Each structure stands twice: as structure tokens, then as C-alpha cells.
Amino acid sequence: MAEQLLGKRVAVLDKGWIELIDLMPHPASGISGDLAIINAARVSFLGESKGPQRDKRLLFYLLRNRHTSPFEMVEFKFRVRAPLVTWWQWVRHRTWNMNAQSGRYTPFQERDFYLPDFWRKQSSDNKQASEGLLAQQADADLRQKLLAHYQEGFRLYSEALAAGVSREMARLFLPGFSVYYTWVCKIDAHNLMHFLRLRMAEDAQYEIRVYAKAIYEHFFSAALPWTAQAFQEYILNAD
């Protein structure tokens, strides 16, 4: 199962994706992520696996009682392509290690902008949140306007480049929140659960929630089935 996860890419939003590029323990090691956690915990008394039933019970005990360090023995490395609005929320989580594409090296492409499928309305009781969708006609009109805005921004960007302006300055013409960015990032399972708890929650912005859910459903649950079960039971359900 874990072998098939390496290199797997999941589409997110209109042009984004997330891909698992590395995993520790490596699937070729023959040790599952759940077992790596259990073995790390058992080093306290210099032991290892005691069979599936006792191993699973121990793992649930660890998570229930917030014995967090064994969960740091598993690491995920992703390549992510997402709009900048997602990036700015993601980088607030200091426990990720990250390297990002640079607009100083690589020119942006015209198709590099996020075009939402629908417009969410402002929430009436939560200043940060959205709720419900705009009526279809207004939705289509705004979509056209956004597209025109992207085209104009990109035209000005290209014009500035053609006039000899540096890439680092020409990008000031681009619509900042919507441009797609690519980055590589790594995190351990303990800190990933913290990220997932905050960013899969209903009050997280949709544009990061879909990435967090993709990580949880396609990679985390598949690489760590017991941990995912315990995380669901003791952390997500408790919320």
C-alpha cells in the first residue's frame, strides 16, 4: 500500500495538486509508519513489535494520552502547487520545512492563476468565514471579470518584462493572492496532525482546507491507518 503512495499526485482546486515525494520510514524498508511509531515508543524498555493487537492498543494509548514524540518518527515530504492565498496560510505553520519556487528565477505563465468554480458569500456571524454561494448569474459575471483582471495583470507583467524590468519587480503587476506557486515541504506525523486539525476544520479557508483534506484522505490515512483511526477518534471527534 505505502509503495503506491510514493509519487502519487492528487489534483486540488482548478490547477493545483499535491504529490508525495518521500516518506519515512521508506516503504522499501518493510516497516510500516504505524510500526515505526510503536517501535520508537517501545525503545523506552528496549522492545519492539508485540503483534498487531497489542501494537495497535499501544498506539491508541499513545495518542489518547498525548505521548507525542513517537509520532515524530514518521515524516512526509510533499510537492505542492497551490495559489498564494493557500501558501500564506500554510507558512504560518512553523513546523513544516519548506523550499519554494522563486518568481525571481522563473517567469509566471498566463494559466498560473486560480479561477474558483463558485463564489462563496461573506458569513454573517464569522468575520473570517464564508457561507453559502452567490446566485448563478452574479457568479458568472464576476468570474468573467476575474478572468479579465488576470489577463490584464499578465499583460502588464509581460509588458514590463519586455521593457527590461527585472522578474522580481515585474511580478508586482500580477494579481497577488491568486497566482499558483509550487513548493516542497516536509513534516513529521505529530506536527502534521496539528496542521490537519486546524486546516481541515470548517473555519479554515476552503482554499487550504481542500489541500489539508487531500493530505489526510490520500496520504496520511493510507500511510498510517491506525494513527488515522486514533486521530479521528481522540482529536477530530473530540473537537
Ligand SMILES: Cc1cc2nc3c(=O)[nH]c(=O)nc-3n(C[C@H](O)[C@H](O)[C@H](O)COP(=O)(O)OP(=O)(O)OC[C@H]3O[C@@H](n4cnc5c(N)ncnc54)[C@H](O)[C@@H]3O)c2cc1C
Ligand atoms: C482558522 C484560522 C484562522 C487564522 N487567522 C489568523 C489571523 O487572522 N491572523 C494571523 O496572524 N494568523 C491567523 N491564523 C494563524 C494562527 O494564528 C497560527 O499562526 C497558525 O494556525 C499556526 O498554528 P501553530 O502556531 O499552532 O502551528 P505551528 O507553527 O505549526 O506550531 C505548532 C506548535 O509548535 C509550537 N511552536 C512552534 N513554534 C513555536 C515558537 N516559536 N514558540 C513557541 N511555540 C512554538 C506551538 O505549540 C504550536 O502550536 C489562523 C489560523 C487558523 C487555523
